[in-house]
Amino acid sequence: MQRLPGVGPKSAQRLALHILKRPEAEVEALAQAIIDAKKQVGLCQVCYHLSSEPVCDICRNINRDNTTICVVADSRDVIALEKTREYKGKYHVLGGVISPMDGIGPEQLTVQALVRRVSQQQPKEVIMAISPSVEGETTTLYIGQLLKPFTKVTRIAFGLPVGGDLEYADEVTLARALEGRRELD
Amino acid sequence: MQRLPGVGPKSAQRLALHILKRPEAEVEALAQAIIDAKKQVGLCQVCYHLSSEPVCDICRNINRDNTTICVVADSRDVIALEKTREYKGKYHVLGGVISPMDGIGPEQLTVQALVRRVSQQQPKEVIMAISPSVEGETTTLYIGQLLKPFTKVTRIAFGLPVGGDLEYADEVTLARALEGRRELD
Numbered sequence: 058m059q060r061l062p063g064v065g066p067k068s069a070q071r072l073a074l075h076i077l078k079r080p081e082a083e084v085e086a087l088a089q090a091i092i093d094a095k096k097q098v099g100l101c102q103v104c105y106h107l108s109s110e111p112v113c114d115i116c117r118n119i120n121r122d123n124t125t126i127c128v129v130a131d132s133r134d135v136i137a138l139e140k141t142r143e144y145k146g147k148y149h150v151l152g153g154v155i156s157p158m159d160g161i162g163p164e165q166l167t168v169q170a171l172v173r174r175v176s177q178q179q180p181k182e183v184i185m186a187i188s189p190s191v192e193g194e195t196t197t198l199y200i201g202q203l204l205k206p207f208t209k210v211t212r213i214a215f216g217l218p219v220g221g222d223l224e225y226a227d228e229v230t231l232a233r234a235l236e237g238r239r240e241l242d
Numbered sequence: 243m244q245r246l247p248g249v250g251p252k253s254a255q256r257l258a259l260h261i262l263k264r265p266e267a268e269v270e271a272l273a274q275a276i277i278d279a280k281k282q283v284g285l286c287q288v289c290y291h292l293s294s295e296p297v298c299d300i301c302r303n304i305n306r307d308n309t310t311i312c313v314v315a316d317s318r319d320v321i322a323l324e325k326t327r328e329y330k331g332k333y334h335v336l337g338g339v340i341s342p343m344d345g346i347g348p349e350q351l352t353v354q355a356l357v358r359r360v361s362q363q364q365p366k367e368v369i370m371a372i373s374p375s376v377e378g379e380t381t382t383l384y385i386g387q388l389l390k391p392f393t394k395v396t397r398i399a400f401g402l403p404v405g406g407d408l409e410y411a412d413e414v415t416l417a418r419a420l421e422g423r424r425e426l427d
Binding site: 129130131133134137138140141142143144184185186187188189190197198201205209210211212213214215216217218219220221222223224226227228229230231232233234235236237238239240241 | 328370375386397400417418419420423425
């Protein structure tokens with residue numbers, strides 16, 4: 058139990074004792090549910106988002122814009138972006154970011170599949186939506202170079218978070234907010 | 243002492259007892275320093291930033307770009323932007339944001355002085371750098387409309403803070419980050 062994310066020794070003990078107290082049938086149901094989830098949920102063959110079908114709901118949805126692909130590091134980012142209800146295009150999940158220190162290069166990610174998909178599908182725009190860490194920046198720029206021959210490549214804006222206060226923003230964020238300024242409509 | 247910002251009853255008591263313990267000369271020096279600061283620090287006649295001179299250091303600095311004016315709500319924002327070392331132009335401090343609920347309209351702020359300054363000085367660009375609250379947005383759009391006849395008006399970028407994670411960004415920020423996306427260089 059301790060190996061689960063966010064579960065320390067105390068929580069692990071509490072979880073273990075809770076399970077031991079429940080009726081046997083209930084515990085078996087939990088174990089079965091875990092096995093089933095692992096068996097049934099795989100990756101979408103098109104976008105590599107988590108999916109219980111060979112092709113995920115988003116990729117199969119004909120009402121979504123097929124001409125825009127949003128590239129994210131992780132399935133969690135797809136869920137976060139879906140919550141905004143602003144984005145109507147498709148996704149591509151890389152499965153991580155390029156991080157030579159951790160031995161993760163483009164080959165460990167779904168970069169090749171993305172390039173193939175973009176060169177075949179010829180979308181109008183690819184939006185890079187990767188968190189602005191050093192590794193994230195590297196990934197954005199690397200993939201941007203690869204995709205530019207095929208399509209327009211954009212990236213999400215960095216700057217002040219909405220509701221954030223100028224005074225409390227860190228210097229790098231403020232500098233990016235200044236640099237990324239846009240003309241008022 | 244309790245009326246000072248961030249000072250609760252306990253801190254106030256600690257401050258008061260500390261002062262009572264110090265030698266009389268030291269206490270008088272503190273009191274005098276407070277009076278002097280209040281007497282000497284006024285507002286810059288040009289930009290309304292805090293200044294001990296009639297015109298502040300930034301406005302007098304001939305090495306700074308005279309063709310860009312950055313409009314902020316508060317002197318604290320000037321200090322925050324100066325820390326980035328990215329901005330080399332001048333400022334204009336509004337003294338707050340438009341907030342009809344609190345009885346603050348453009349007349350309570352230095353809006354008129356800003357319009358006069360821009361119409362006379364004809365800067366190449368005015369950057370609106372106001373925190374993205376409802377009142378901040380109103381202020382940005384209102385002043386933007388006033389200044390557009392004279393110059394190009396831009397605003398700082400809103401989006402993911404640098405080092406922030408996509409997954410933890412709130413929905414409105416993510417939506418703004420998507421909306422404000424830019425083409426990769």
